[in-house]
Amino acid sequence: xxxxxxxxxxxxxxxxxxxxxxxxxxxxxxxxxxxxxxxxxxxxxxxxxxxxxxxxxxxxxxxxxxxxxxxxxxxxxxxxxxxxxxxxxxxxxxxxxxxxxxxxxxxxxxxxxxxxxxxxxxxxxxxxxxxxxxxxxxxxxxxxxxxxxxxxxxxxxxxxxxxxxxxxxxxxxxxxxxxxxxxxxxxxxxxxxxxxxxxxxxxxxxxxxxxxxxxxxxxxxxxxxxxxxxxxxxxxxxxxxxxxxxxxxxxxxxxxxxxxxxxxxxxxxxxxxxxxxxxxxxxxxxxxxxxxxxxxxxxxxxxxxxxxxxxxxxxxxxxxxxxxxxxxxxxxxxxxxxxxxxxxxxxxxxxxxxxxxxxxxxxxxxxxxxxxxxxxxxxxxxxxxxxxxxxxxxxxxxxxxxxxxxxxxxxxxxxxxxxxxxxxxxxxxxxxxxxxxxxxxxxxxxxxxxxxxxxxxxxxxxxxxxxxxxxxxxxxxxxxxxxxxxxxxxxxxxxxxxxxxxxxxxxxxxxxxxxxxxxxxxxxxxxxxxxxxxxxxxxxxxxxxxxxxxxxxxxxxxxxxxxxxxxxxxxxxxxxxxxxxxxxxxxxxxxxxxxxxxxxxxxxxxxxxxxxxxxxxxxx
Amino acid sequence: xxxxxxxxxxxxxxxxxxxxxxxxxxxxxxxxxxxxxxxxxxxxxxxxxxxxxxxxxxxxxxxxxxxxxxxxxxxxxxxxxxxxxxxxxxxxxxxxxxxxxxxxxxxxxxxxxxxxxxxxxxxxxxxxxxxxxxxxxxxxxxxxxxxxxxxxxxxxxxxxxxxxxxxxxxxxxxxxxxxxxxxxxxxxxxxxxxxxxxxxxxxxxxxxxxxxxxxxxxxxxxxxxxxxxxxxxxxxxxxxxxxxxxxxxxxxxxxxxxxxxxxxxxxx
Numbered sequence: 001x002x003x004x005x006x007x008x009x010x011x012x013x014x015x016x017x018x019x020x021x022x023x024x025x026x027x028x029x030x031x032x033x034x035x036x037x038x039x040x041x042x043x044x045x046x047x048x049x050x051x052x053x054x055x056x057x058x059x060x061x062x063x064x065x066x067x068x069x070x071x072x073x074x075x076x077x078x079x080x081x082x083x084x085x086x087x088x089x090x091x092x093x094x095x096x097x098x099x100x101x102x103x104x105x106x107x108x109x110x111x112x113x114x115x116x117x118x119x120x121x122x123x124x125x126x127x128x129x130x131x132x133x134x135x136x137x138x139x140x141x142x143x144x145x146x147x148x149x150x151x152x153x154x155x156x157x158x159x160x161x162x163x164x165x166x167x168x169x170x171x172x173x174x175x176x177x178x179x180x181x182x183x184x185x186x187x188x189x190x191x192x193x194x195x196x197x198x199x200x201x202x203x204x205x206x207x208x209x210x211x212x213x214x215x216x217x218x219x220x221x222x223x224x225x226x227x228x229x230x231x232x233x234x235x236x237x238x239x240x241x242x243x244x245x246x247x248x249x250x251x252x253x254x255x256x257x258x259x260x261x262x263x264x265x266x267x268x269x270x271x272x273x274x275x276x277x278x279x280x281x282x283x284x285x286x287x288x289x290x291x292x293x294x295x296x297x298x299x300x301x302x303x304x305x306x307x308x309x310x311x312x313x314x315x316x317x318x319x320x321x322x323x324x325x326x327x328x329x330x331x332x333x334x335x336x337x338x339x340x341x342x343x344x345x346x347x348x349x350x351x352x353x354x355x356x357x358x359x360x361x362x363x364x365x366x367x368x369x370x371x372x373x374x375x376x377x378x379x380x381x382x383x384x385x386x387x388x389x390x391x392x393x394x395x396x397x398x399x400x401x402x403x404x405x406x407x408x409x410x411x412x413x414x415x416x417x418x419x420x421x422x423x424x425x426x427x428x429x430x431x432x433x434x435x436x437x438x439x440x441x442x443x444x445x446x447x448x449x450x451x452x453x454x455x456x457x458x459x460x461x462x463x464x465x466x467x468x469x470x471x472x473x474x475x476x477x478x479x480x481x482x483x484x485x486x487x488x489x490x491x492x493x494x495x496x497x498x499x500x501x502x503x504x505x506x507x508x509x510x511x512x513x514x515x516x517x518x519x520x521x522x523x524x525x526x527x528x529x530x531x532x533x534x535x536x537x538x539x540x541x542x543x544x545x546x547x548x549x550x551x552x553x554x555x556x557x558x559x560x561x562x563x564x565x566x567x568x569x570x571x572x573x574x575x576x577x578x579x580x581x582x583x584x585x586x587x588x589x590x591x592x593x594x595x596x597x598x599x600x601x602x603x604x605x606x607x608x609x610x611x612x613x614x615x616x617x618x619x620x
Numbered sequence: 621x622x623x624x625x626x627x628x629x630x631x632x633x634x635x636x637x638x639x640x641x642x643x644x645x646x647x648x649x650x651x652x653x654x655x656x657x658x659x660x661x662x663x664x665x666x667x668x669x670x671x672x673x674x675x676x677x678x679x680x681x682x683x684x685x686x687x688x689x690x691x692x693x694x695x696x697x698x699x700x701x702x703x704x705x706x707x708x709x710x711x712x713x714x715x716x717x718x719x720x721x722x723x724x725x726x727x728x729x730x731x732x733x734x735x736x737x738x739x740x741x742x743x744x745x746x747x748x749x750x751x752x753x754x755x756x757x758x759x760x761x762x763x764x765x766x767x768x769x770x771x772x773x774x775x776x777x778x779x780x781x782x783x784x785x786x787x788x789x790x791x792x793x794x795x796x797x798x799x800x801x802x803x804x805x806x807x808x809x810x811x812x813x814x815x816x817x818x819x820x821x822x823x824x825x826x827x828x829x830x831x832x833x834x835x836x837x838x839x840x841x842x843x844x845x846x847x848x849x850x851x852x853x854x855x856x857x858x859x860x861x862x863x864x865x866x867x868x869x870x871x872x873x874x875x876x877x878x879x880x881x882x883x884x885x886x887x888x
Contacts, residue, residue, distance in 0.1 A: 225846075225873075227846070232745070232747060233871070235871050235872075267736065267745065320733070321733070321736070322736070357728075357729065357732050357747075357749075358732075358736065360729075360733070361726075361729060377721075377722050377725050377726075379725060454726045455692060455695055455696065455723050455726050455727075456692065456719050456722055456723055457661075457692065458658065458661055458669075458688070458689040458692045458693065459685050459688060459689055459719070460658065462654060462683065462685040462686055462689060463683075463685075464650055464654070464676065464679070464680035464683045464686055465680075465683075466683060466685070472763055472764070472767045472814075475771075476767045476770075476771060479771040479774060479775060480771075480774065483774050483775050483777075483778040484778060486778070487778040487781060487782055490782055491785065494785075494786075
């Protein structure tokens with residue numbers, strides 16, 4: 001099959017066309033060439049004598065920059081022969097931006113269905129006709145209906161150009177009140193805030209999202225700088241993986257990914273704005289075999305915030321900060337009853353649903369009944385669920401100047417409640433402490449509370465030689481390596497002992513021969529009583545055998561002894577030699593004394609030879 | 621040979637004689653400086669006290685108490701940048717220093733209040749926060765505390781393993797195994813924090829902004845200002861170029877500021 005323009009196909013160039021225009025036309029022809037090549041690939045699939053052809057477009061009305069997906073489905077008789085042709089009309093008004101093909105063979109019906117999907121992007125606005133496709137078959141052509149697509153000027157430029165869809169943090173998704181629909185059908189950025197009218201110092205939860213159309217993938221996403229001038233910003237930690245959710249906007253499904261999240265505190269009244277933010281990215285249509293990709297830039301529009309100045313009317317005395325948010329004040333004593341010589345710790349906790357740094361610390365009023373020692377101040381901020389809150393814990397050590405029931409006055413922090421839109425005052429309860437007895441003269445003579453500025457004074461006595469000991473000493477390395485070393489040594493010792501116990505028998509066996517030789521040597525040279533000497537030789541042999549083989553030999557008959565030795569690997573000649581020697585010893589004990597004395601040394605020598613023979617045969 | 625050894629010994633003795641008075645002079649000089657600074661502080665001449673303690677910390681830079689005094693004097697003298705730098709340094713050297721933590725909090729509060737009360741700036745303002753460097757967890761415990769915690773966990777881990785190996789009772793073995801796992805986790809956690817502290821606090825170089833400064837995109841006045849940084853903001857220090865220091869701001873953005881406006885913190 002050769003795809004050919006059914007009418008008006010422009011695969012050539014008229015003479016006289018300028019070179020650059022010629023190259024543009026060449027590029028267009030390239031798209032058509034690609035389409036033609038694809039149709040050539042489809043040729044075998046469509047080679048059938050009978051068949052059907054359907055062409056459908058997913059949309060009949062689009063905005064400029066959007067795409068139409070054209071589905072061409074050809075079903076032919078797989079068994080029939082012939083060389084059908086598929087022809088397509090003039091597609092010059094379109095850019096082919098994506099294509100895919102799927103073939104299905106139905107063996108039961110004997111048909112082959114091929115589905116060709118083409119993504120077409122218009123080159124102009126207005127009504128554009130997608131001409132009919134023709135499937136040429138031997139017994140007649142099958143022709144599809146032309147499709148008219150209306151392309152509106154939606155104000156959206158081509159994907160690789162700068163687009164500025166209107167976006168706001170509130171109202172309809174496209175920023176136009178009452179109009180539903182996304183600002184961009186592919187991808188767009190948007191600030192979202194929990195409120196756009198706030199009081200000075202009131203917190204705003206601001207998140208920047210990217211909306212990605214379902215079936216679209218993003219790569220190389222680069223977010224531009226975010227300049228939050230006019231706000232004290234607290235950025236929430238971002239995990240590597242963006243939080244995402246799905247959103248339905250104007251009937252289209254988008255994946256919404258959180259790019260960044262701030263809690264903002266306006267620093268001045270007026271109309272500051274969340275800044276416009278740009279992002280550069282590569283957009284890719286997700287397809288099984290890869291889709292078209294293009295680099296685009298998108299912008300999140302500025303979001304104006306109305307910041308109302310805190311009212312002057314009703315402002316309580318001592319209001320500072322500005323302390324804005326719900327403030328709660330609690331005070332407690334660690335003891336309710338003390339001796340006059342003791343102290344009591346006063347703890348005041350300030351909790352604020354806002355920026356704790358803006359809430360002034362409690363400055364204790366003059367307490368004539370107490371001497372005040374400032375002890376500590378611990379301020380912590382917390383960010384949960386997009387809200388900032390903070391806790392300040394201040395503690396003082398109080399020593400009574402007199403006995404009796406002493407009262408600690410109520411503490412106050414004026415603040416502005418943004419939810420109610422008015423000032424309020426957080427108050428702690430009045431506390432009392434019972435002081436038993438009277439303090440000593442020294443304590444009473446000390447001046448009552450006047451701790452001056454909140455700063456603590458210098459340390460009068462400083463030894464410069466006392467340096468910070470922040471390093472790890474030798475003990476640390478000793479523990480680090482010593483603990484596993486000791487454990488290893490213990491383990492090794494245990495294994496050594498077990499092995500020693502296991503080999504103790506064999507070692508005793510090895511020493512048996514040496515002991516027997518020593519005993520026999522002693523008998524041969526140092527025994528005056530020949531009869532006793534023969535008896536000792538026999539005992540040395542039997543002791544040797546019992547130790548060597550860890551088995552009883554004493555009292556066995558000669559046959560039993562021969563069998564026991566044979567079972568332990570001793571050869572017959574050696575067994576015979578041993579038994580003969582034992583017999584000889586028995587005999588010599590009853591022989592005349594002179595004969596016995598003359599043969600004792602040689603008997604001991606033979607017995608030693610027999611022991612050596614056993615050792616050689618049994619081995620170690 | 622004996623003669624040569626004698627010459628060496630005499631040489632050593634002479635060197636010691638020369639060095640001894642020099643060291644004594646140095647110690648005596650430091651003591652005198654401290655006396656003068658303390659006297660100036662009690663007289664209310666905080667600028668002189670701050671300068672005196674500044675000279676003292678140059679001679680004994682690893683004394684947290686000296687840094688604390690330097691910070692307190694600077695705070696009283698109205699130099700919050702130098703004060704917060706000194707308090708941060710004291711806390712870096714001695715994480716549990718209560719006075720330094722208190723005074724740092726007080727000065728920070730004063731700086732923030734002054735910033736909020738002042739005229740609004742068109743550029744973003746970066747105020748000193750509780751833990752600008754984001755190293756709170758790592759610096760909350762001193763290396764010594766972490767080391768002790770690690771050592772306890774480590775030793776008890778091996779003790780548990782030893783008991784597990786030695787005992788023949790199933791219940792004892794189970795308990796010892798469980799204890800070994802628990803103490804192993806303790807040692808792992810403490811060791812991890814110790815390593816993290818070394819990797820983050822020990823290796824990275826931080827500095828404290830000394831005065832109101834506009835940070836810029838590049839090393840020079842010709843670059844656009846991206847934010848106004850207040851005194852006391854802790855920043856991570858990068859390279860230096862032409863009198864400009866590259867810094868990582870608390871929000872993670874990189875910027876440049878004049879090198880003299882940021883004081884590096886001494887690594888613990």
